[in-house]
Amino acid sequence: MIEARSRQVVIAGAGIAGLTAALAFAERGLPVKLFEQAKQLQAAGSGLQLAPNATRILRRLGVL
Structure with a gap:
């Protein structure tokens, strides 16, 4: 099994999803890189x- 620290999640788009x-x-300890083309959210x-x-x-994520 690969350790979580050796993985990185890349997400394109900072919308709700x-x-x-x-x-x-x-929250699960994975490093995340989030990319958004807009200069400001x-x-x-x-x-x-x-x-x-x-x-x-x-x-559950504490954002409501």
Whole structure:
């Protein structure tokens, strides 16, 4: 088995999915590199609906 420290997770995009994935991998001790093309993260001004399964994951990660 490969040790977690020898792996690195690379995520393209810092939207809700990318940020959630980064948090989940980091919580498990994996180093994460997150790439986003925007110079600054900001709200897009649109609504967002999340399914109950998604909100359970976000709650477990401590971001709700």
